[in-house]
Amino acid sequence: MGSSADRRFPAAVYRHGGEPDPRFTLANERTILAWIRTALALIAGGVALEVLGLDLHPQLRLAASILLIVTGIVTPVVAWIGWARSERAMRLAAPLPGSLLAPVIAVAVTIAGLLVLIAALL
Incomplete structure (x- = not known):
């Protein structure tokens, strides 16, 4: 019968080194869950922006919506890697390691915000 590391998913993570303090592992888990909540908010914001049909320049509104939705789809994958x-x-x-997500989301949200701002001004 194998060790507990052999039965844990993903084995590529758990077969290395020793068990860290459980508080750190649980904090790491809370972090990925926070990124997943952020992903849900990004997707919801992108959908709402387009579905509400606000009186904004349609192509810019659509571009901002797509950017938010795509960022929301990519976020959990990158969060898992992190x-x-x-x-x-x-x-x-x-x-x-440093965060992969924070700069990506900051740039995407900034661009989406600028698209909405420009769409509102046109």
Whole structure:
């Protein structure tokens, strides 16, 4: 019978190093869940922007909606990668990696906001 690391998913994370302090693992889990909530908000915002049919320039409104929705779709995937990188680093007592998501979401939301602003002004 294999070790508990062999039965945990993803094995690519859990087969490395030792068990970190559970508080850190749980904090890492809360972080990925926060990114998933952010993804849901981005998708909902993109859908609402388009479905409400606000009196905005239609192509710019659609571009902002698509940008928000695509960012919302990509966010959980990148969050999962970040979770795995952080969990592996903690298991190896290595420095934690930097965030991949924060700059991407900051740029996407800024661009979407500028698109909506320009659409409102036209």
